[in-house]
Amino acid sequence: MSGFDFAVITANWAYLAKGLRYTFQVTAFAMAGGIILGTVLAMMRLSSVKPVSLFAAAYVNLFRSIPLVQVILAFYLIIPIALAIFTGEMKPIGAENSAYFTFTIFEAAYYSEIMRAGIQSIPKGQVGAGYAVGFTYGQVMRFVVLPQAFRNMLPILLTQTIILFQDISLVYAIGATDFFGAADKINQRDLRPVEMYMTVAVVYFVICFSLSRVVRHLQQKIAIIR
Amino acid sequence: MNYHWNWTFFFDVADDGERYFQWILSGLGWTVTVALCALVIALALGSILGVIRTTPNKWLVGIGDAYVEIFRNIPLIVQLFLWYQVFPEILPKGVGDWVKQDLPDVIPAVFGLGWYTAARIAEQVKSGILSLPRGQTNAGLAMGLTLPQVYRYVLLPMAYRIILPTLTSESMNIFKNSSVTYAVGVLELYFQYKQIIEKTNQVLEITIVVTTIYFILAFSVNRIMAFIENRVRVPGYITSGGK
Numbered sequence: 121m122s123g124f125d126f127a128v129i130t131a132n133w134a135y136l137a138k139g140l141r142y143t144f145q146v147t148a149f150a151m152a153g154g155i156i157l158g159t160v161l162a163m164m165r166l167s168s169v170k171p172v173s174l175f176a177a178a179y180v181n182l183f184r185s186i187p188l189v190q191v192i193l194a195f196y197l198i199i200p201i202a203l204a205i206f207t208g209e210m211k212p213i214g215a216e217n218s219a220y221f222t223f224t225i226f227e228a229a230y231y232s233e234i235m236r237a238g239i240q241s242i243p244k245g246q247v248g249a250g251y252a253v254g255f256t257y258g259q260v261m262r263f264v265v266l267p268q269a270f271r272n273m274l275p276i277l278l279t280q281t282i283i284l285f286q287d288i289s290l291v292y293a294i295g296a297t298d299f300f301g302a303a304d305k306i307n308q309r310d311l312r313p314v315e316m317y318m319t320v321a322v323v324y325f326v327i328c329f330s331l332s333r334v335v336r337h338l339q340q341k342i343a344i345i346r
Numbered sequence: 347m348n349y350h351w352n353w354t355f356f357f358d359v360a361d362d363g364e365r366y367f368q369w370i371l372s373g374l375g376w377t378v379t380v381a382l383c384a385l386v387i388a389l390a391l392g393s394i395l396g397v398i399r400t401t402p403n404k405w406l407v408g409i410g411d412a413y414v415e416i417f418r419n420i421p422l423i424v425q426l427f428l429w430y431q432v433f434p435e436i437l438p439k440g441v442g443d444w445v446k447q448d449l450p451d452v453i454p455a456v457f458g459l460g461w462y463t464a465a466r467i468a469e470q471v472k473s474g475i476l477s478l479p480r481g482q483t484n485a486g487l488a489m490g491l492t493l494p495q496v497y498r499y500v501l502l503p504m505a506y507r508i509i510l511p512t513l514t515s516e517s518m519n520i521f522k523n524s525s526v527t528y529a530v531g532v533l534e535l536y537f538q539y540k541q542i543i544e545k546t547n548q549v550l551e552i553t554i555v556v557t558t559i560y561f562i563l564a565f566s567v568n569r570i571m572a573f574i575e576n577r578v579r580v581p582g583y584i585t586s587g588g589k
Contacts, residue, residue: 182557182561184564185518185522185560185561185563185564185565186522186557186560186561186564187522187523187524187525187526187536187560188522189525189526189528189536190525190536190539190553190556190557190560193539193540193543194549194553194557197543197549197553198549198550198553201349201549201550286419286420286421286422287421289421289423289424290421290423290526292423292529293529293540300421300423300424304427307431313427313431313432313435314432314435314436317424317427317428317431317432318428318432320424321420321424321425321428324419324420324421324424325416325419325420328418328419328420329415329419332418332419
């Protein structure tokens with residue numbers, strides 16, 4: 121090894137930053153979409169209508185028992201086949217685009233388990249009280265249950281988002297250029313594994329460590345209010 | 347465009363003279379091997395780290411905390427690349443070359459996965475021990491047990507039982523996470539999945555089959571852990587046996 125060469129990092133920083141931006145974008149998109157879809161799934165799972173709750177349970181259990189890399193590749197390949205049924209022609213959608221969709225669908229299963237715990241943490245009496253003052257199911261959820269469930273579960277939802285942020289690196293499987301993918305591609309051209317992978321590791325560590333500190337702080341704050 | 351279904355391709359002969367279903371079986375074998383070996387490492391190291399994080403010694407706590415923070419905050423695939431590509435470079439040249447050329451790829455993969463999971467298990471072991479009333483440690487010490495004896499006979503037997511449900515999900519995770527080791531050259535189930543798609547293009551059939559296998563794996567691990575949970579349950583203490 122010929123010494124740690126910072127020049128390789130600075131020379132390629134723009135490319136790395138672009139990858140990091142993509143990682144953040146997918147994280148933000150999948151978090152928003154995943155929490156919305158996950159909340160719907162959680163409500164379905166707790167529904168008294170049997171087929172609805174069975175569907176939600178099957179969805180969640182299926183995605184929670186298969187590896188993310190497999191889902192990433194499978195969706196990347198299957199989405200064009202599924203689209204072809206409607207449009208009649210096979211058009212590749214691109215690795216970068218398919219990741220937005222895949223992570224939303226996949227993470228929804230995990231967010232849904234968190235939201236289910238959140239909904240179940242609200243005392244039943246509050247739901248009954250809501251109906252008693254004339255709220256519909258939607259209003260009880262919207263004004264009574266979900267705001268509290270959301271707040272109680274906020275630290276766990278954010279912890280899951282940190283995991284999601286790390287998991288974006290698995291788009292390596294379809295060759296998308298996220299932060300890790302960018303570093304990997306530079307390494308394949310310049311053969312500087314030490315500089316490239318160490319940079320990725322350090323940046324990931326700094327971001328995730330700081331975020332988890334913020335979450336811990338938040339957790340204590342919320343705990344006091346509750 | 348119509349998808350061309352072909353369920354019999356699994357029995358077709360591949361380039362290397364084996365049939366495709368044999369590729370899947372060999373991949374499954376590696377997945378189980380890697381996951382189980384990594385699980386042993388993760389349980390051993392994770393227990394040690396979890397224990398030292400609860401001791402009165404500041405240095406030990408510091409080491410344990412640092413380990414957990416580092417291994418939890420870097421993605422698994424990056425960690426595997428660190429062990430596989432970066433680590434041999436910083437070793438002395440002779441040793442580094444040996445690691446790169448002669449050491450089978452599966453070794454850094456197993457250790458990488460094990461060390462990654464150890465951080466999670468350390469966290470669980472720690473919270474298991476801390477969930478026990480402090481009086482138990484004091485009672486043990488008052489009876490004349492040494493601190494290691496208190497851990498061995500008083501704290502750990504109970505702590506492990508308490509964290510069995512979370513250990514269950516961690517054991518299921520390690521099987522799923524073992525799929526990432528394909529990136530450092532392990533020929534496990536996901537690698538074979540990818541390879542069969544490249545050779546045959548029968549995406550849907552192979553996806554259905556491999557997804558089912560992973561599902562069955564996760565389910566089996568879950569049942570085995572539930573069985574263990576039931577067997578080691580202390581009567582009248584922990585009521586939520588893995589039903």
